[in-house]
Every structure is written in structure tokens, then in C-alpha cells.
Amino acid sequence: MTETPLPDTLSGLLGLGGFGIAGELLAGILASAIVGTFMLLNTALAGPWAKRKITAAFTDRISVNRIGPAGIGTIVVDAVRLLSKELIIPEDADRPAYDIAPLVLASSALLGFAVIPMGNGIQVADPEIGLAYVFAVASIASLGLVMAGYASNNKYSFLGGLRAVAQNLAYEIPLVLTGASVVIFAGSLRMSEIVAAQSGTLFSLGPISVPAWFAFVNPFAFALFFVANLAEVGRNPFDIPEAPTEIVAGYQTEYSSVYFVLFYLGEFIHIFLGGAIIATLFLGGPAGPVLPGIVWFTIKIWAVFFFTQWARSAVPRVRIDQLIQIGWKGMLVLSFANLVLTAVIVGVIA
Structure with missing residues (x-):
């Protein structure tokens, strides 16, 4: 990708180039605000409304439909209702x-979008270690889960926090190793170069051309990454840290009002961040025919969100011991095998 980063574009449009470092800082803040607002709008649509609509469709029920067209006004109503509730803090x-x-849970996901190429120059920054940065900031969420579970002084919250840490440790290593196999193919950690490496055509069948997206080049790695991402964002069958039949609501049991909203927001922001990483690493980023890049990027992250909601409605929860075994004895071994095999294949081809 050769598009100018969003802060540079804004700096040129607003004439901030003559203000030196202050102008660069202001352009960066504006670019971050635009990207953050875009993702928050997607989250606002997904959490209170789309989640209910999708779940109702899968379970043959009637969802929200009273306020606004198709019940879309529920977003505003839920926001007012939750924010106006009393904030109760355990003694x-x-x-x-x-x-x-x-705050840690919600902000860690938003930070990850800073290096995601969304198309048409919509990228706040493009450092050489972009993929490592995304994994690093996303993993900060584990700290927030531990803090919430411990600080609540509730045994169910504490148990949920411990489960969250055990789960993240078990599945983050396979996630990173599978991402490393993509880096071997692309030859770079820079997110724009990973997208550019998928810009060719893998093969053609008559008039149909299959793009060289890494999901087609290495579907095994794509499946591994998708499953590990489900565990990282806490969706079925890996929603053990919030298992309501065992630990009430886990690490967020003692949170209410705006604090609960932040947890809810953080959960869905992380789902979209996972979708953005999958789109960038395996689905060509914002690449696609006819439509602008940002539209294709949005379609891809919503497709991942749709799949997570299907899993939530259709896939039964596993036990905590089964979850850990799947991570350490299954996913870890398979991700190492995929990494070694990818290195061998790329080495032979090169």
C-alpha cells in the first residue's frame, strides 16, 4: 500500500505542516479521533442492537422492534438506561x-486500531513492528481482567479473572505463532506490507480469479487463528471467564452503571479488533473489487462479528479443564507445526 497516512493527509488539508511538532501532534490526535469514532460507532451498532437481532434470528425469537425502524432506537435507550443507573461500589x-x-479493557483494544490499514489512506500509523504492536496492546486487556477480578473482593469475580488469565495465556501463544507464519510469507511485520503481499492472484478458474489472500494460501493457519481469536475475545465455546451458570458474570459481577458499559464496550471493541487483525492478516485487508477499501474492511470485520455471534448461539461451552487442554495440548502443538511447515515451504520456494 502506498497511501499517505491519515495524519499526513489531515495535516495537508488543514495546513498544519507549518506548525512543526505541534501540528504533527494535532494531526495525529485528529486522525486517532476519526478512527476511534468510526470503531465506536460500529461497536454501538453491534452491542445493543445487532447482537440481539442476530441471536434472535438464530434462536427463532423476536428481537428488539419497538423503538425506531427495526428497533434501532434501542441503542440510545440502552445507553441512557445503563449510564443513568446507580454506580454501586463494593464496600x-x-x-x-x-x-x-x-478503562484498561476498553482502551487496550482502541489502541490496536492505530496501525490497522482500513483502506484509502485510513491508517493512523504504519510502524515496522505493526503486528507486534497490535498483539502487545491487545494483551494489556488481560491486566484489566485480573484487576477487575481481584479488586472486586468477590470470589466469583476473582475466579473469573483467574480463568480469563489462564485462557489468554493458553491461546495467545498459538495466536502469535500463527501470526508469525503470516509474517514469514509476507517478509515483514509492517501491516501495510502484509496487505500488499496479498494483492496478487493465487490462481484463476476461467473468469474467476482467486486472490492471494493468506486465508487461501494457508487455510490451516487461518482456521487456527480464527479459533484462537474466539478464545481471546471470550466467545463460545470459550466464554468460561463469564460462565453465568458457574460464576455469575465472572470478573464483571460487581460492576454497574458506566463501569459495566465500559466492560461491555471493551468486549465488543476486542471482537472488532480481532476481526480487523484477521482481515489484515488473512483476508487482504481493505482489498476488494468496485467498492472503496473502507467498505470492504467494514464488511470483513462484520463478517467476523457475525461468526462470533453464530458461535455464541450454536456452539456449547466447554469445561475449564477442556479449554486449557485444547489450548496447551492442541492449539499450541498445531501452531508450532504450522510455523515450522510454513518456514520450510517458504525456504524451499525462496
Whole structure:
């Protein structure tokens, strides 16, 4: 990709180039605000409304339909309802850890979008270690989950926090190793170069051309990454940290009002970040015919979101011991095998 980064584009449009570092800082803040607002709007649409509509369609029920066309006004109603509730803080909560945890969870995902190429020059930054940066900031969420579980002074919350850490450790290593296999193919950690490496054609069948997306080049790695991502974002069958039949609501049991909203927001932002990483690593990023790149990027991340909601409705939850065994004895071994095989294949071809 050769598009000019979004801060540089804004700097040129607004004439900020003559203000030196201050102009660059302002352009970066504006670019971050645009990307952040775009993703927050997607999250607002997904959480209170689309999630209910998709789940109702899968389970043959009637979903929200009273407020606005197709019930879309539920987004505003839910926001007002949740934010206006009383903020109840447990008497023996460990503050400020209790207060910081929801912010850590939500902000860690938003930081990841800074290096995601969304098409048409919509990318805040494009560092050489872009993929490593995304994995690093996304993993900060684990800290927020531990803080929430511990600081709530609730045994169910604490158990949920411990389960979340055990799960993230078990599946983040396969996630990173599978991402490393993509880096071997692309020859770079830079997100724009990973997208550019998928710009060719893998093969053609008459008038139909199959793009060289890494999902087609290495479907095994794509499947591994998809499953590991489900575990990272806590969707079935890997929603053990929030298992309502066992630990009430897990690490977020003692949170209400705006704090609960931040946890809910963080959960869905992480789902979309996972979708953005999958789209970038395996689905050609914003690439696609006819439509602008940002439209294709949005379609791809929503496709991942749709799949997570299908899993939530259709796939039964596994036990915590089964979850850990799948991660350490299954996913880890398969991800190492995929990494070695990819290195051998690329080495032979090169």
C-alpha cells in the first residue's frame, strides 16, 4: 500500500505542516479521533442492537422492534438506561484498581486500531513492528481482567479473572505463532506490507480469479487463528471467564452503571479488533473489487462479528479443564507445526 497516512493527509488539508511538532501532534490526535469514532460507532451498532437481532434470528425469537425502524432506537435507550443507573461500589473493593480496570479493557483494544490499514489512506500509523504492536496492546486487556477480578473482593469475580488469565495465556501463544507464519510469507511485520503481499492472484478458474489472500494460501493457519481469536475475545465455546451458570458474570459481577458499559464496550471493541487483525492478516485487508477499501474492511470485520455471534448461539461451552487442554495440548502443538511447515515451504520456494 502506498497511501499517505491519515495524519499526513489531515495535516495537508488543514495546513498544519507549518506548525512543526505541534501540528504533527494535532494531526495525529485528529486522525486517532476519526478512527476511534468510526470503531465506536460500529461497536454501538453491534452491542445493543445487532447482537440481539442476530441471536434472535438464530434462536427463532423476536428481537428488539419497538423503538425506531427495526428497533434501532434501542441503542440510545440502552445507553441512557445503563449510564443513568446507580454506580454501586463494593464496600471492600480495592481502589483505584477497581476504577481503572474497565478503562484498561476498553482502551487496550482502541489502541490496536492505530496501525490497522482500513483502506484509502485510513491508517493512523504504519510502524515496522505493526503486528507486534497490535498483539502487545491487545494483551494489556488481560491486566484489566485480573484487576477487575481481584479488586472486586468477590470470589466469583476473582475466579473469573483467574480463568480469563489462564485462557489468554493458553491461546495467545498459538495466536502469535500463527501470526508469525503470516509474517514469514509476507517478509515483514509492517501491516501495510502484509496487505500488499496479498494483492496478487493465487490462481484463476476461467473468469474467476482467486486472490492471494493468506486465508487461501494457508487455510490451516487461518482456521487456527480464527479459533484462537474466539478464545481471546471470550466467545463460545470459550466464554468460561463469564460462565453465568458457574460464576455469575465472572470478573464483571460487581460492576454497574458506566463501569459495566465500559466492560461491555471493551468486549465488543476486542471482537472488532480481532476481526480487523484477521482481515489484515488473512483476508487482504481493505482489498476488494468496485467498492472503496473502507467498505470492504467494514464488511470483513462484520463478517467476523457475525461468526462470533453464530458461535455464541450454536456452539456449547466447554469445561475449564477442556479449554486449557485444547489450548496447551492442541492449539499450541498445531501452531508450532504450522510455523515450522510454513518456514520450510517458504525456504524451499525462496
